[in-house]
Amino acid sequence: MLAQLIALDWGTTSLRAYKLAAGGVVLEQRSLSSGIMQLPKTPRVINGRECADGFELAFDEACGDWLNAQPDLPVIACGMVGSAQGWREAAYCETPANVANLGNSLQTVVSLRGTRVYIVPGVIQRSRLPNVMRGEETQVLGVLQNLPVEAGNEVLIGLPGSHSKWVEVVDGRITHFDTFMTGEVFAVLSDHSILGRTQQQGATFDGQAFDRGVQVALSADGELGVLSTLFSARTLGLTGELSPTAQADYLSGLMIGHELAALATVQRHRRNSVHLPSIVLIGNAQLCARYSRALDACGFAKVTLAEQATERGLWQLALAAGLIDSSSR
């Protein structure tokens, strides 16, 4: 099968490259560690010219050989590559945002070899407390492609990560989203606070400790908020009720539990209903497994995992932008 598109998922710490054929079929894929904060530094000759630019070097590593074989392949990229610290800034599109207006707003940069790289903008929500995403919008669009339009209105799309996003959709448009810094706060507390000092790495995921943390967040004790319940990761250790190897997973469950308990409250208010929406999760499998467990405990009854969200979203955006022939749809 002949390739039709190169799709790049280019984030802060990683760069994933996909070679896609008609219908968005994945012919080949690669994962590099060349995120925009850890670009290659060793100069090399690209297209006959000595080059030291990290973005060019990473781009060439990711798909130079694919372009040598098919020089006219269109290239589309999403993620932090379009941020102010990226290869070329692609200004945020405002909510509501869908495939059509994101596909019409691609920014471009021409690489050393003359290839035009189309960069997907992020999305900004200009609410009282603004919210932004970059990369997640593409994944959401990839998920929506596989859902009937009406179904999309009833789901909440979750993207766990350093900064987890919870995205509401109406008629194929991203209308509202919330961000939680749970993942990053967990990491800095484990690495730099007193809570990390007594943590010991466990051999495997301690589901019991994780679930216990979730339950504390949901209990009456959780009413004091995460800034208070956090301290129990230390004191339960002091009293011998939580072993050092259980502390990290307990803390993880506690923090994710606080995130999801608040999410459930706010979703019920917004929807003016006791019923919680169905959830579609996108992301790292292990992290999604943690969120699935905690979502269940928090009363979100229906949770499914999405696959290939990024490459599907990039394919849809390339179609909308006219980068590929719509007969390849």
Add this chain to the structure above:
Amino acid sequence: MLAQLIALDWGTTSLRAYKLAAGGVVLEQRSLSSGIMQLPKTPRVINGRECADGFELAFDEACGDWLNAQPDLPVIACGMVGSAQGWREAAYCETPANVANLGNSLQTVVSLRGTRVYIVPGVIQRSRLPNVMRGEETQVLGVLQNLPVEAGNEVLIGLPGSHSKWVEVVDGRITHFDTFMTGEVFAVLSDHSILGRTQQQGATFDGQAFDRGVQVALSADGELGVLSTLFSARTLGLTGELSPTAQADYLSGLMIGHELAALATVQRHRRNSVHLPSIVLIGNAQLCARYSRALDACGFAKVTLAEQATERGLWQLALAAGLIDSSSR
């Protein structure tokens, strides 16, 4: 006036020494940076013997000359000096705890010069999520000494710090307390998270930014919890609505606001009343000023600041332990 007692407030990063006369009058006081995590290391001769022990060196610096002048002065110390990482571990006393049972539970260590140092134990609350304090119990007792017993039942004593404590008292006993890690979480986020990257040090405290953060915590947006609202310190910067020099004070207000909003909710539930208790604050003046502002915004109408809480508490405990003649009371 002749000294009656040496009182030491010996924490993680500092050591304060007080020379007290009858009635607890402060004759002299000193502040050293010799907290238990940064003890002196240069060996020195103490009492005719070469000594390299950090606790002995710090103790000698703090009050060796006072003991040379009056070798029989009793010495009492509170704080992390009594922790497992301290000079001598003083096991926690359980709640309810008052002057009498803490004064009867002093641990002792005999210094190189032969002085017996009495160490105040911390307090543990064996609730479902246990809580501990070490040093704060002495400050609370120092405050209670100046309040009529009945008044004590109506106040909530707040000790802002890396780990702030909110202490409930009934009839002179510490009956319940909550801990919030607000100060430490603020510090690690500012030093190690993405939020710190765009913060710039302002010339002075930005009260407007601080108050704005408090209001966000109290607003409908605050319902998502601090793990979510934190992100606004970044996004308001991205949209130009919050300057880099305002971001740290905004974040501080936001986090303290979440702490106090949760505290108010829980206090109303526990007291089964819409009325909030009066507050007595103990601690660093600048931090107490921040908390006073935020307490006012959160509906705590009556806030007073306590002074000399530590030295008064140590004096009371020394009396209860019989270290000083009760005619010196």
